[in-house]
Each structure stands twice: as structure tokens, then as C-alpha cells.
Amino acid sequence: MTFDLLITNATIVNADGAVRASIGIEDGTVTALLAPDAVVPDAVRTIDANGLVAIPGGVDGHCHAEQTTGAYRSLDTYASTTSAALRGGTTTIIDFGIPDGTGQTPIEALERKIHLVSENGARCDVALHGSVITWDDSTSAQLERMAELGVHSVKMYTTNRGSTMSDDDTIVRVLHEMVRLDGLAYIHAEHDGIIHDRTTACADRGAIGIEHLHESRPEISEDASVREILAVAEYTGAPVYFVHQSTPAAVDAVAEARGRGLNAFSEVCPHYLLHDESVYSGLAPEKFACCPPFRSSSDVAGLRARVNRGLVDTLSSDHTSYDLAQKREHSDDVRHMPHGLPGAGTRMPAGYTAMVVEEGLPIEDFVALFSANPARVNGLHRKGAVAVGNDADIVLFDPEERRVVRASDLHQDSDFSPFDGMELAGWPRYVVSGGHVVVDAGEFADPGPVGRYIGQAPFSERPGITRPASVVARHAVSA
Structure with a gap:
């Protein structure tokens, strides 16, 4: 042999x-x-x-490549995004087919992304989530077509009115369809009414620049939206996955729902584990324009504690390649800024540093967050384990190896990193x-355009999230 x-x-x-x-x-x-x-x-x-x-190579279940949102287009291609991901230990990314606001339908957005995976030279495997913004008479058939293409997860936003936000009727109908089509609903959960009211109040007092981002999107907007979606999930019987949770209360709500028998999952991002809202009073607050915004230091500590207790399922980057020029164009008004941070290439060291080095999380548990659980919950059967x-x-x-983060060393399409100057393991x-x-x-060592578009298994064919033995042991001690 x-x-x-x-x-x-x-x-x-x-x-x-x-x-x-x-x-x-x-x-x-x-x-x-x-x-x-x-x-x-x-x-x-x-x-x-x-x-x-x-x-096992990392599986990034939440990564935006070649994305257009409103007036802004990210600066990357599949070639550059997947190259950055590989440099950081991620060997599979899951992107989104989100309609671009020009009349593009959900299936058109998805099929375009499938085409771009090969056309623009992905260097590693790429799976996709669909997205629905507004329900119409064709939506059900489009979701059926997505399932035929191996896409069994659909993202919706509960905020961003006028662009990507889905109304309540759309969310209920799509969750019913996820049950019928054996799929999973991905949810960006922030309460739009609360955010609209708060941002209006901030603008009225002249506090709407980037330094006030955390004030314009309060913790309660996330917590309220998560609980509302969980109620809809319980009503419809649909499984739900909450992206980039940033508050302990939001994670707790999902854990409580799991205790009632719901299929509900929590995702965190490394930047919410390493930074707090003090970044908005620093010299370059534009580097931290993301939604949800960074939270208080006590929230960060609470979030880390919940990861340590096994209440969080996955660690994702929420990678988006904007540069500082795009960020600064409207940094005086967060309502018009492009939000999102580069992170595909730093997900492993940032998450490892926060949870293994600083919190003592066993490496097995880190592997669950970084690779095994994202593969399982997203139906990628040949991924997530050696x-x-x-x-x-x-x-x-x-x-034991440490490196200082410099954006220029990351070979990404953004000219900054939220971890610039930090020493990470x-x-x-x-x-x-x-x-x-x-x-x-x-x-x-560039492998060339070898990345494949890969499909997901239906939700019922996905193995359950296995809590590592170390988590079970810690639960027993704490009990």
C-alpha cells in the first residue's frame, strides 16, 4: 500500500x-x-x-462571500475568501444565497452562488444556505427546488427593514415549510421595532455615529427576538438555529427551549468572546461595526461561561469582507454603514485563545464547536472528524505557538481585522x-480551484449534537 x-x-x-x-x-x-x-x-x-x-478541518457554518447588501458589495471572491479560510484552519465554509434587492428571487440568488463557487475558483468545499425575505405564491416551489439542490437550511432576518428583513407572516410560513421539507431555519434575531425606536431616539439626540452603535441596538432587542422566534418554532414544530448570539440571556432562552424538547441551536462568534463595547470608544471604532454590536464586559464573561457549560453549539465567523473606506463612508450614521467583520482566517486562533487558553476549555470541546457540531447540525456527513x-x-x-495579528498577514480582502495587534494562539x-x-x-500552498459545491443532508438525517464528555462531567459537578 x-x-x-x-x-x-x-x-x-x-x-x-x-x-x-x-x-x-x-x-x-x-x-x-x-x-x-x-x-x-x-x-x-x-x-x-x-x-x-x-x-478535523474547521467547518464555518456562517460565512458571507461575494455579498451585495444595499449600496455595498463585499470586496472578496470565492477564491480569496476560501484561501483566507484555509490559512486559518477552516476547510469548509457555508455561505448564503441572499436576494440582492434588485428583484432577484431566492432561488436565483442561490443558483447564482452555486455557479460562482466554481466560476470564481473556490479553494475549499462550499455549502450554502438559502434565504427568504418576502413570501409570495412562488416561494413554496422555490424552497422545494432548493431542497432538490441539497440546500435544507433557510436564513431569515427579523430586522433590517427595507432590505433583508422578513415579516412575521413570512417567518411563520417558512418555518412551516421547513417542517414539510425537512429543513432548518437560520435566524438573525434582533427585534426590529425596538431597534428602530432606539436608533431614532439616538439620532434625535445626535448620538448615531459608530461610537454609539452599542446604544442603538440594546441587548433586549436580541433577547426579545430570540424568545419570539422560539415561540413560533414551538408552534410550527420547526428546528431553528440562531446566528451570532451575543448575550447570555439569548443563549439561556435557547437552552431552556431545548429543555422543552425543541430542536434549537446557539451559535457564537469569536469576536463576541474577545471584545466588549469599550471598542466603540477606541481610536478606530469602525473596525467593530457589526450587528449585533459588542456587549458589556459582564455579558462577555457570561457568554464565555455558557460556552464552557456546553450551552453553545457552534463557533462561526460571520465573515464579511468590507474595508475601512467602506466602513468610514457613513461612520457618522450607523443606519447607513455596512456591518460585518472579516473573520474566516482568524476563527480558529481567536476562538482557541478565548476559550482554551483563557478559559481552560478542553480541546475536545473546542473541536466540537469549531468543526464537529457545525458539520452535524448542517448535515455535512463526511466532515467534522478525523x-x-x-x-x-x-x-x-x-x-504553544503564538502570533500577533496583522491584517496584512491574513491575505484577505479587508484591510483590517477586529483582532489587529492581539497575540493569539x-x-x-x-x-x-x-x-x-x-x-x-x-x-x-494554493491548491487551485479545487473547491466543490456540496449539498446538505435533510435535517432528520443529521446526527444530534453530542455534548463532549468533559461537558457532561462539568454539568455533574455544577449540579
Whole structure:
């Protein structure tokens, strides 16, 4: 037997535990896990992983590429977004087909993105979520077509009136359709009425610039919207996934709903674990224009505590490639700024630093958040674990290595990072994606346009989120 790639002396950490083994790879698939004392077979290339940790390649369930929102278009392509993701240890991204506001239908938006994956040279695998803004007589058939294309998740926004916001009737109808079509509803949950009232009040007193973003979108707007959507989910029986939760109360609401038997999931982003609202009084507040905004230091501590308790399912970047010129064009009025931060290339080190280094989270639990759970909840069966038969998506890293973040080193289409100047741990030394060595001793080795569009399994065919043993043990202690 001759492998295409052999990784020897590997300490493999999956969400369910760690083993010592060598990893044999053929045709982009893990085909063997060999005991440490096994005879080392031949391979076209061998990487010695001694001293490194091997984890499954990251799955970023919430990533925006080539996106148009209102007057702004992100500056990236699939080639550049996926290259940045690979450099940061993410080997699969899940993007969104969101109608661009020009009359584009949900299915047109989705089919365009499927086309762009190959047309614009994705470097790693890409799955997609659909999106519905306004229900009409064609929506049901469009959702059926999405399911035929392997898209079994649909995103809706409860805010952003006049652009991406879905009204209550649309949300109820789409959740009914998710039950019928065996899908999952992705929800951006902020209460639009509260936000509109608060931003109007802020504008009336001249406090509507970026330095006041956190005042214009209060915590209660997120908490109220999450509970409202959970009620609709309970009424319809639909599973729901809440993106970028930023408050402890929002996470608690989802956990309570799970306790009542709902299929409900919480996602956090690394930036909400490493920064608080004080960033808006700094020298460059434009670097932190995102929705929801950053919260108080006590909220950050509470969010971290809930991740540690196993109440959060996934860690996503919510990556969007705007630059500072776009951010600063309307930084005097947050109602007209483009919101969103680059993060595909820093999701692993930022999340690892916040939760493993600073909070003591076991690496197994980090793997669950970073890779295993996003793969499971999104129906990507060959992702999320270093296991025989899975895609050969593997990250090797030195847990002790630290690097200072500089946007210029990230090779992304944004000229800033929300982590500029911070020293982070958890940077990949080697990244294998679909059997290709794409980060080689810390250097990017462009594999070319090898990324595939991949479909999701229906929701009923997705394995449940498995809480790692370390989480179960901590629950027992706290009880």
C-alpha cells in the first residue's frame, strides 16, 4: 500500500476524545488510522506530526462571500475568501444565497452562488444556505427546488427593514415549510421595532455615529427576538438555529427551549468572546461595526461561561469582507454603514485563545464547536472528524505557538481585522483540505480551484449534537 499522504506520530483530537495514530490519506479521503507501533507504509509524502495536535478541518457554518447588501458589495471572491479560510484552519465554509434587492428571487440568488463557487475558483468545499425575505405564491416551489439542490437550511432576518428583513407572516410560513421539507431555519434575531425606536431616539439626540452603535441596538432587542422566534418554532414544530448570539440571556432562552424538547441551536462568534463595547470608544471604532454590536464586559464573561457549560453549539465567523473606506463612508450614521467583520482566517486562533487558553476549555470541546457540531447540525456527513471514510480535512497545530495579528498577514480582502495587534494562539502549521496540503509549514500552498459545491443532508438525517464528555462531567459537578 502506498498512500498519497501519510501523517505520522499524530495526536488526533476529535470531539469525542483523543488517540495517537498515523493518518493515511488516498484520493482526498482518510483511508487508514494506524496504531503508533504499526509498520509505517510507503507514501508519496509524509508529514511528521510529532509535537503537534491534529484536529478535523474547521467547518464555518456562517460565512458571507461575494455579498451585495444595499449600496455595498463585499470586496472578496470565492477564491480569496476560501484561501483566507484555509490559512486559518477552516476547510469548509457555508455561505448564503441572499436576494440582492434588485428583484432577484431566492432561488436565483442561490443558483447564482452555486455557479460562482466554481466560476470564481473556490479553494475549499462550499455549502450554502438559502434565504427568504418576502413570501409570495412562488416561494413554496422555490424552497422545494432548493431542497432538490441539497440546500435544507433557510436564513431569515427579523430586522433590517427595507432590505433583508422578513415579516412575521413570512417567518411563520417558512418555518412551516421547513417542517414539510425537512429543513432548518437560520435566524438573525434582533427585534426590529425596538431597534428602530432606539436608533431614532439616538439620532434625535445626535448620538448615531459608530461610537454609539452599542446604544442603538440594546441587548433586549436580541433577547426579545430570540424568545419570539422560539415561540413560533414551538408552534410550527420547526428546528431553528440562531446566528451570532451575543448575550447570555439569548443563549439561556435557547437552552431552556431545548429543555422543552425543541430542536434549537446557539451559535457564537469569536469576536463576541474577545471584545466588549469599550471598542466603540477606541481610536478606530469602525473596525467593530457589526450587528449585533459588542456587549458589556459582564455579558462577555457570561457568554464565555455558557460556552464552557456546553450551552453553545457552534463557533462561526460571520465573515464579511468590507474595508475601512467602506466602513468610514457613513461612520457618522450607523443606519447607513455596512456591518460585518472579516473573520474566516482568524476563527480558529481567536476562538482557541478565548476559550482554551483563557478559559481552560478542553480541546475536545473546542473541536466540537469549531468543526464537529457545525458539520452535524448542517448535515455535512463526511466532515467534522478525523475518521476513516471522511474527507481528508485536517489541521496540525502547535498549541504553544503564538502570533500577533496583522491584517496584512491574513491575505484577505479587508484591510483590517477586529483582532489587529492581539497575540493569539492556535494557528495552523499544516492544513490538509480534501487531501491537498494547503498550508505547508506555515506557508500557503494554493491548491487551485479545487473547491466543490456540496449539498446538505435533510435535517432528520443529521446526527444530534453530542455534548463532549468533559461537558457532561462539568454539568455533574455544577449540579
